[in-house]
Amino acid sequence: MAIQVTATALPEVKxxxxKVFGDARGYFYESFNAVEFAEQVEAGVTFVQDNHSRSAKGVLRGLHYQIQHAQGKLVRVVEGEVFDVAVDIRKSSPNFGKWEGLILSAQNHRQLWIPPGFAHGFVVLSDSAQFLYKTTDYWFAEHERSIIWNDVDIGIEWPINFEPxxxxxxxxxxxxxxAEVFA
Incomplete structure (x- = not known):
């Protein structure tokens, strides 16, 4: 298999x-394979949209979600470094209000699977970052919601010492x- 999948403290977030193949010329890796994703991460997922953002150091985007047309997201960084966060906002979940965060970078090639029912955000730690993500549903402005990044009840430990x-x-x-949350 070309990927290694690790569960996080939030079992649905992976x-x-x-596997990166590198030599003196550079490197190659398969960034997405539908069969492996279904076998190792989550079956039955269909991605319908790819998004690409570029942000400067200190930009914080999120915590975003759509209350209808909830989106699963497969996220990665192709330039720079971010601290990426998922928050469980499913009221019925034993992990409601808990978060998981990790560094995604062009160097570590990590990706994060954030299923529907979670809010998502990231802060740019490098001079700039290019952030790519696949979504399981389309963007609908009227259904987009945002939770404040520094909500004390969630208590995300952002690795920053500045106002984003x-x-x-x-x-x-x-x-x-x-906030409106999922049942």
């Missing part, structure tokens, strides 16, 4: 590490206790 740059919608994010 770290995917591809936020989009207006993220600065206006709600606390988890006030």
């Amino acid at each position: 770290i995917i590490e591809p 740059m936020l989009a207006a919608k993220d600065a206006a994010g709600k606390r988890l206790s006030e």
Whole structure:
């Protein structure tokens, strides 16, 4: 198999590490294989959209989710380094309000699978970062929601010592206790 899959403290959120083949010329790896994803990560997933963002150091995007047309996301970084976070926002889950975070970078080639029912965000730690992700549903502005990045009830330990740059919608994010969440 060309990938190694590791469960996180949130069992549905998985770290995917591809086998990287490198030599003096550079490297090659398979960034996605539908058969391996179904066998090792989650069966029955269909990706419908690919997204690509570039952000400067200190930009924090999230914590985003769609209350309808919930999206699963397979995320990775192809330039730079980010601290990536998933938060379980399924009220019926024993892990409701818990989070998982890890470094994704162009150097470690890690990917993170974030299934529907989780909020997602990241902060850029390098001078800039290019962030790619596949989604299981399309983006619908009317269903997008945002939880504030520094909600004390969630307590994400962002590895930053500065005030991040936020989009207006993220600065206006709600606390988890006030947000629409999944049943």
